[in-house]
Amino acid sequence: MDGPLKPIIYLSGEREVTGFDASVLPAVCDIWLRARDAGKLQKQQLDKALKADILMRGLAHIGVIALVDEATGYQEVRDRLALQAILDKFLRKEFAAWAKRFPDDYYKQLFRLKKLEYEEISSKRPPMIGKITKDIVYKRLAPMVLDELERLNPKDDDGRRKAHHHRWLTDDVGSDGGEQAAAGQIVAVARR
Numbered sequence: 001m002d003g004p005l006k007p008i009i010y011l012s013g014e015r016e017v018t019g020f021d022a023s024v025l026p027a028v029c030d031i032w033l034r035a036r037d038a039g040k041l042q043k044q045q046l047d048k049a050l051k052a053d054i055l056m057r058g059l060a061h062i063g064v065i066a067l068v069d070e071a072t073g074y075q076e077v078r079d080r081l082a083l084q085a086i087l088d089k090f091l092r093k094e095f096a097a098w099a100k101r102f103p104d105d106y107y108k109q110l111f112r113l114k115k116l117e118y119e120e121i122s123s124k125r126p127p128m129i130g131k132i133t134k135d136i137v138y139k140r141l142a143p144m145v146l147d148e149l150e151r152l153n154p155k156d157d158d159g160r161r162k163a164h165h166h167r168w169l170t171d172d173v174g175s176d177g178g179e180q181a182a183a184g185q186i187v188a189v190a191r192r
Contacts, residue, residue, distance in 0.1 A: 003027070029056045101131075102166075138165055 029052035036049035069075040110119035
């Protein structure tokens with residue numbers, strides 16, 4: 001009970017939960033494999049030993065890669081490259097020409113929910129609407145997308161941006177991959 005099988009008790013919100021250290025996985029697999037090698041398993045238990053064998057081989061493969069990456073310092077480069085690959089799918093290198101991205105109904109519903117008067121002919125929006133859009137759309141596209149948008153499109157001294165955030169999103173993933181879908185879901189929920 002003091003080894004890797006020792007339970008870890010922690011709070012999840014207000015509920016007490018029992019968990020285990022990650023090292024329990026190879027320890028349990030090793031127990032099944034030793035029992036199999038010693039001929040101590042019953043026929044119906046052999047499938048568990050097979051699964052443990054597959055899992056241990058997978059862990060060994062990942063472990064060797066992780067060890068080499070750590071020894072060479074590549075894990076830092078790999079993490080940056082992986083993040084950059086995600087950002088490249090969502091973001092352009094320069095902002096695009098303006099095009100309407102959010103339907104009027106999206107703004108109508110946000111104004112209604114916030115008990116604000118919506119003017120059909122005006123495109124002016126209170127800052128609160130931009131903050132809500134950042135939270136419910138841009139923040140949820142992918143990890144670090146909003147942070148990168150803020151870096152690419154900073155506010156000037158007057159608190160204005162050079163372009164709308166959506167003008168930095170790629171056509172194939174950034175725009176169609178999330179922002180319009182999120183706006184549509186918000187409208188559907190707001191109408192209920």
